Amino acid sequence: MPELRKDPVSQRWVIIATERAARPNDFKVEPQPIKGGFCPFCEGNEDKTPPEIMAYREKGTYQNQRGWRVRVVPNKFPALRIEGNLDKRGDGIYDMMNGIGAHEVIIESPKHVVSLTQLENGHVQEILWTYRDRLVDLKKDKRFTYGMLFKNVGAVAGASLEHSHTQLIVTPVVPITVDHEMRGAEEFYRYRNRCIFCDMVRQEIATGARIVIEQDNFISFEPFAARFPFETWILPKQHEAHFENAQKIEIEELAMVLKSTLAKLETALDSPPYNYILHTSPFNSGELEYYHWHIEIIPRLTKVAGFEWGTGYYINTVPPENAAEYLRKVDGKLTT
């Protein structure tokens, strides 16, 4: 019997239907080949990107030259532009504004690595510090309300370049997904006077069935109403609304937990295409009692079809408890 499960934050229902995994398929699934060739993100090609916004680099080296470890540049093909005014306006029943915002690329290594798991823990920490530095800097601009950090790995997940990188898009409006998530969390808070994510951490640790990794400050786990096979979330145990307020000791542990979780997924699923998204609070929202930053990792193993587009609900053929059991057994090379 399939099971309907509701995500307690977004109120989104998921159908856990293991039987559907067996259905036949007219279509072959072929891996999408890499063209290779020139990579603008590799060391030595600094002049092929727009000028750098910031970099962590070796002493005595210069902007837009070799010697960097993590480098941030504007996206050469930006979805939003940094200069200008919003110029909000209407057209009959429709609303529009200029596409003002920021679209940056965080290049995670001078070498042509294709996964964050190929980097040392200390290097991953620097990537996370870069996330923080950029959010802190961009939130000073009063035109902007939200900074979304995300990663596309593999063509199926929407990547156009394979060199390991993260993108940051800063928008003048709070994203609708974030808005719904925050409203759901706020409703729970009004009713129970507790953070729903804190409750989730407690319940997941108590039952254990969906836990992948537990450390002092973080858990990684398969959410109760996982939309996709092997969807994995990372939550800090301590309540904190804003990622950029994470303690140093947390950033250090997060680097380890994130890297190890990704390594487990890569081993279990043969280096799948995936997205991860950092969910954090809007810039101007203060110390919210009801919202709790976290990372959502989505392996892109299945196609989103008409049902998901039409309903906003998902059909998942792998129960999260089974995925978690499997991932716990896989070696994630968790080391400090």
Add this chain to the structure above:
Amino acid sequence: MPELRKDPVSQRWVIIATERAARPNDFKVEPQPIKGGFCPFCEGNEDKTPPEIMAYREKGTYQNQRGWRVRVVPNKFPALRIEGNLDKRGDGIYDMMNGIGAHEVIIESPKHVVSLTQLENGHVQEILWTYRDRLVDLKKDKRFTYGMLFKNVGAVAGASLEHSHTQLIVTPVVPITVDHEMRGAEEFYRYRNRCIFCDMVRQEIATGARIVIEQDNFISFEPFAARFPFETWILPKQHEAHFENAQKIEIEELAMVLKSTLAKLETALDSPPYNYILHTSPFNSGELEYYHWHIEIIPRLTKVAGFEWGTGYYINTVPPENAAEYLRKVDGKLTT
């Protein structure tokens, strides 16, 4: 300069950013080949599907045998099951229920056609009457609240079989996407005392820039805040909340407009993978003044990546006005 546009119903923002179309790509896009082989939907293979629920068939032919024109069967690998009780229950902070519902397949032709555009207008009308008949029948079951009709064409759009078919999933909860759409429409109605979709029809006809086809009872057009290149909607001009209440004259014209719109997309985009979704009102919702049924067609030309997953917003590189201008010129073989 990119432009931010808001969908007036869902309040979802879309970034229209033509510059991003030019970005380089490490990955080759290869069409996914068809395996071919046995098709359980073809005439003569009626015993390879679960027993039929209904069919339009020639006089003197029998259930589950040859002679049908349109045939409805339960999905052999259902996401939801028809028998049982919901048994709603909790598990700590989480909610769940049994996966009760209906999951049916409408096989659109006894021949192995891969597109609805290969069928005669009269045959397409029968497919639309089948949609109606199934909704009318299933809404009698008080366990169910919503019937979602949708079509997946091509592997990239989530199809597993290429023989032209539509799916119907009936759920015990109103889908979250429908709920958001209805709330948005209701808010507009409270403010203006008019249906927002009726306003949309009027404004689109008045400006004309996004119209693809206009007939007596329907328009097909590119929506102002199109999420995807060549996203196309079909709206009835007359206000009606429920698809199943469409007049006979409307069904006849819709067959023609739907077929011609799909033919234009197939010609313009070289038979792209696509989904279409019939958006209609929940079963028990009465004659709503604020909601208006419609069809949304989504060609699946671009990948949904981390930004879209995280924000619920979309980046579209083709302005809907350009797509509409192109589609108007393409021959859709619009005939009665």
